Amino acid sequence: MKLVIQTFPYPLICLEQTESTNEYLRQLCSISDERPEEFTTVTAEYQTAGKGQRGNSWESEAGQNLLFSTLLYPTFCLVRNQFILSQLVSIAVQEELAAWSDEISIKWPNDIYWREKKMGGMLLENNLNGSYMIRSIVGIGLNINQDCFRGNAPNPISLKQITGREHDRQEILIGILHRIESYYVQLRTGTIPSFPAILSERYNQLLFRRIGYHSYQDSKGLFRARLLEVESDGRLLLEDLQGKERGYLFKEVQFVL
Ligand code: BTN
Numbered sequence: 001m002k003l004v005i006q007t008f009p010y011p012l013i014c015l016e017q018t019e020s021t022n023e024y025l026r027q028l029c030s031i032s033d034e035r036p037e038e039f040t041t042v043t044a045e046y047q048t049a050g051k052g053q054r055g056n057s058w059e060s061e062a063g064q065n066l067l068f069s070t071l072l073y074p075t076f077c078l079v080r081n082q083f084i085l086s087q088l089v090s091i092a093v094q095e096e097l098a099a100w101s102d103e104i105s106i107k108w109p110n111d112i113y114w115r116e117k118k119m120g121g122m123l124l125e126n127n128l129n130g131s132y133m134i135r136s137i138v139g140i141g142l143n144i145n146q147d148c149f150r151g152n153a154p155n156p157i158s159l160k161q162i163t164g165r166e167h168d169r170q171e172i173l174i175g176i177l178h179r180i181e182s183y184y185v186q187l188r189t190g191t192i193p194s195f196p197a198i199l200s201e202r203y204n205q206l207l208f209r210r211i212g213y214h215s216y217q218d219s220k221g222l223f224r225a226r227l228l229e230v231e232s233d234g235r236l237l238l239e240d241l242q243g244k245e246r247g248y249l250f251k252e253v254q255f256v257l
Contacts, residue, residue, distance in 0.1 A: 008174050010039035017062075018042070019049045021069035022125055022139040029071070029135065036071055039181060043068040043173065050141065051123055054251065058121070059153065064146040066120075066169050069139040070177060076188055077133045083234035084196055086110050086124055087203040088187060089138055092179035093120070094206050096172060097142075101162050107208040108236050109250050112142065116257055117157035119143050140176070144169050155257060200232050208255075213241065215256035218248065222256065 018024045021042045028036055044067045050058035060067055074085060090110045097104045097112065097119065107113045112120040120142035127135040143149075143158035145166050159167050186195055204210070213224045216238060225238035225246065236248045246253075 008041075008177055010037060010041060010177075013040070013042045015042065015044045017046045017048065018044045020047050020051050020139070021067055022051060022123060022137050023049075025069045025071050025137050026125070035073075038073050039070055039177070041068055041070040041177060051139070052141075053121060053123060058123075058141050059151040060141060060143070061146045065144045065158070066140065066142040066173055068173060069137055070180065072136040072138060072184065074133045074136055074184075074188070076190075079128050079131050079133060080233065081196070082126055082133055082136075083109075083232065084187065084199060085126075085133075085136055085138070086122075086234065087199050088183045089122060089124070089140070089180055091199065091202055091206065092183060093122070093140060093142070093176055095179055096175040097159065099175070100159060100167065100172070105208040105210075106203065106206045107255065108230055109234055111208075113208045114157055114162055117155045118153065119157055119159065119162075138180070142172070144172065196232065200230075204229050216253050217256050218246070218253045 015024065021044050024042050025040070046062035047058065047060065047067055050060060050067065052058040072085070077085065086109055090106045093112055094104055094106050101114060103115055105113045110122045111118055120140065123139040125137045125139070126133055143156055145160045146158040147160065149156040183199065186192060192198070207227060207230065209227055213226050216223055216225055223240050225240045228237040228239050228245065230236050234250065236253065238246045238248070240246060
């Protein structure tokens with residue numbers, strides 16, 4: 001079903017079931033004669049093969065949560081700056097959820113946490129052409145009204161489990177899409193030259209484990225460290241108990257919870 005909602009002036013395709021909303025958008029792009037409009041968004045009540053980070057699957061009970069993907073054409077963005085999109089989307093999601101609960105943070109690179117538990121995540125699938133980006137399919141999965149989790153995700157939580165009440169999923173969806181659109185348009189127009197730096201600073205302020213020493217694991221083993229910053233290229237900088245700086249790209253280090 002294709003909906004156009006007054007408050008979100010882009011095509012919103014609402015599906016009962018699909019393999020994966022990211023996959024649906026990818027196929028829509030490949031079969032369309034004209035490219036679909038930027039911010040075209042697909043939601044699903046249920047995904048039969050939802051995709052997560054690191055090749056994992058994304059499981060979500062039917063009709064309880066938010067599963068959606070939105071389409072961007074960030075052709076103004078250099079490949080080496082692509083992490084900024086991940087920052088922008090993470091901030092948009094954190095800010096919307098923070099309107100409903102305290103203690104929402106971003107776990108590097110782009111998981112959404114409440115305290116030590118995961119409320120959601122995102123999967124950005126980017127197409128590149130040389131040193132520029134062509135397209136980004138931004139897929140977001142958030143646990144909103146699910147009461148219990150039986151799958152093998154290690155530490156899931158829903159907004160309902162935090163606040164003790166049901167939430168209006170469409171209101172949260174539209175809130176997130178508005179925030180993404182507003183930040184994205186500011187980034188694209190470039191009217192505030194320091195906007196990338198502002199986003200990066202904001203992202204760092206919202207990080208999970210921003211303060212104190214915590215346990216991590218890399219290819220050499222377990223260690224304790226404090227978070228110094230996430231650099232604009234997405235590298236996580238930690239400082240261990242010996243005062244040594246350690247830099248990591250995605251998948252090179254794990255947070256020990
Ligand atoms: C993660 O592993 O943390 C990322 C999860 C991303 C899941 C969302 S649900 C909507 C969209 N469609 C998918 O197949 N994956 C993303």
